[in-house]
Amino acid sequence: MKKRKVFLGFFILLLFLLCACGRVSGPEEDRLIRVGFSQLGSESDWRAANTKSMTAALSEQNGFELLFDNAKQKQENQLLAIRNFIQEEVDYIVLAPIMESGWEDVLQEAKEAEIPVILVDRQISAEDEELYSCWVGSDFRAEGDMAVQWLEEELVRSGKAGEPLRILHIRGTDGATAQIGRTAALESAVRRHPEWEIAGVLPGEYTEAKSYELVRDFLKTDRDIDVIYSENDNMCFGAMRALEEAGLSYGTDGQIMLISFDAAQHALQLCLEGKINACMECNPLHGPRVADLIRQMERGEQPEKQNFVKETLFRADTLTEDILQKREY
Ligand code: GYE
Numbered sequence: 001m002k003k004r005k006v007f008l009g010f011f012i013l014l015l016f017l018l019c020a021c022g023r024v025s026g027p028e029e030d031r032l033i034r035v036g037f038s039q040l041g042s043e044s045d046w047r048a049a050n051t052k053s054m055t056a057a058l059s060e061q062n063g064f065e066l067l068f069d070n071a072k073q074k075q076e077n078q079l080l081a082i083r084n085f086i087q088e089e090v091d092y093i094v095l096a097p098i099m100e101s102g103w104e105d106v107l108q109e110a111k112e113a114e115i116p117v118i119l120v121d122r123q124i125s126a127e128d129e130e131l132y133s134c135w136v137g138s139d140f141r142a143e144g145d146m147a148v149q150w151l152e153e154e155l156v157r158s159g160k161a162g163e164p165l166r167i168l169h170i171r172g173t174d175g176a177t178a179q180i181g182r183t184a185a186l187e188s189a190v191r192r193h194p195e196w197e198i199a200g201v202l203p204g205e206y207t208e209a210k211s212y213e214l215v216r217d218f219l220k221t222d223r224d225i226d227v228i229y230s231e232n233d234n235m236c237f238g239a240m241r242a243l244e245e246a247g248l249s250y251g252t253d254g255q256i257m258l259i260s261f262d263a264a265q266h267a268l269q270l271c272l273e274g275k276i277n278a279c280m281e282c283n284p285l286h287g288p289r290v291a292d293l294i295r296q297m298e299r300g301e302q303p304e305k306q307n308f309v310k311e312t313l314f315r316a317d318t319l320t321e322d323i324l325q326k327r328e329y
Contacts, residue, residue, distance in 0.1 A: 032065040033092065033294060036085030040098040040122075041073035043206045044234040045264040049329040050096070050121065050284035057287030058094075064291070073173070073205070075102055082106045086113045092294055093117045095132075099175035100125035107131040118293055120286050122177035129305070133297065136289045136307040138282050140178045144185020146313045147259050147280045151227065152189070154257070154277070165226045166199040168218065170239060172206045172231040178282070182231045182261060199225055204235040211238030219246045227257045233267035236260035236276060251275040252316050263314050268324050274316045281311040284329060 035058050039051055051070075058064040067090060071077035075098050085093050086109055093115050097103060103124045110117050111131060119135040126132075155161040169186060172179035190196045200218050204211035211230070219225075219242060228243075228250070230236035236258055243250050250256040252274035260267055263279035271279045289307065296303045314323070 032060060033063055033298065034065045034067070034088070034090040035092045035094055035294065036067040036069070036081070036088065036090040037094040038069050038071060038078045038081040038085070038096065040071050040078060040096045042070055043073055044232055044262065045266060046232060046234075046262040046282060046284045049264060050286060053285045053287035053329075054094075054120075054290065055287070057291040062291060064294075071098065073098060075099060079106050082110060086110055086115060089113070090115060092297075094290055095119055096121045097124050098122070098173060100177055100180070101175060104128070104131065116297060118290060120290055121284075134293055134303045134305050134307065136286055136293065137177070137309070138311060139308050140181025140282075141185055142181075143261060143280050143282060143311060144182040146311075147182075147229070147261065147278060148185050148189040150278045150280075150313055150315065151257070151259065162195060165193070165196045166224055167196060167227045167229055168199050168215070168225045168239075169201045170204040170211050170215070170228065170230040170235045171201060172204065172235070174203060178261075179231060186229055204231070204238065206232050206235060208234040208238040208241075211235035212241050213238075215239045215242035216245065219243070219248070223248060225256050227259065229259050231261050232282075233260050233262040233264050233279070236267065240270075240275065252277060264329055265324075265327065268314060268319065268327065271314055271316050272319045272321065272324055277316050279314040281314065283309045283311055 037054060041047060055066060055068065058066040067085060067088060069081035071081060078098060082093060082095065083106065093110055095117060097119065100123060104126050107117055107126065108131065117132040119132050121137045123135055171183055190198055199222060202214040202218060204214060215238060228239050230239055240250065243256065248256060250258050257277045259278050260276050261280045261282055263281040267276060267279050270276045293303045
């Protein structure tokens with residue numbers, strides 16, 4: 001009897017010790033990776049899809065603790081957010097930079113705090129490549145080139161190649177990589193085509209409201225437009241509203257051709273209906289890609305510095321309900 005009690009006591013002690021040991025190694029294994037994400041704003045459908053993808057991928061369930069900050073389209077808010085993440089001693093900083101310039105100081109601070117920085121979506125212009133670990137996003141120049149190529153082909157198809165063409169250009173936020181690339185593609189095409197003319201350049205800041213106001217005012221003095229090149233879907237929606245109010249028709253059956261970027265759900269639906277002639281895809285689903293980059297770095301691997309996603313152009317004349325149904329955003 002006594003022997004049995006001693007044995008039981010010993011067994012309980014052993015169990016206790018095992019549990020205690022388990023507890024020492026437990027939190028290390030289950031530790032969540034702390035990520036501070038500075039999102040630049042919530043200006044567009046693209047951005048909403050991007051935020052959704054990022055927050056879903058960097059969830060607790062997937063092993064992350066996410067500190068999220070929406071900078072409301074202001075760089076100073078992003079600088080504040082990053083400094084806050086450094087204070088919080090996060091494991092990684094993810095930055096969707098509103099524009100390319102102005103990041104050197106704050107990223108130097110992150111570097112000194114030994115916090116790796118991952119850029120997502122747009123890029124930065126800093127000469128020191130060591131200021132960030134890697135970047136994932138789109139090739140915006142290639143997007144612009146594809147859109148312009150569609151226009152060239154469309155003009156050939158409709159027998160209008162070589163005729164004068166007036167283009168209204170609605171630009172995204174100045175200095176953003178997406179703006180720089182898409183604008184450069186159009187400007188280079190205009191240089192190739194002496195018969196093409198930029199009728200006006202409107203700084204739409206990627207929002208529907210701003211674009212609507214600018215196009216509405218523009219049309220008061222100039223209605224002789226053949227094409228609208230809108231650097232995102234939401235600005236295209238704003239332009240459509242202004243055109244309707246001005247009594248101008250657009251789309252496949254109208255007098256003005258519309259080219260849009262992003263190709264999010266609503267824009268694609270309008271493209272299917274023939275209201276937008278061509279939608280250039282810009283993929284916002286970077287969440288799983290960023291999570292993957294972090295996991296690679298956690299394993300001690302150095303991911304590729306630049307990671308481009310593949311994209312395609314949708315045309316009103318070839319888009320189908322079936323394609324639309326299969327889209328994720
Ligand atoms: O095209 C636009 C958004 O940087 C790719 O930003 C992104 C752009 C996108 O506001 O809708």
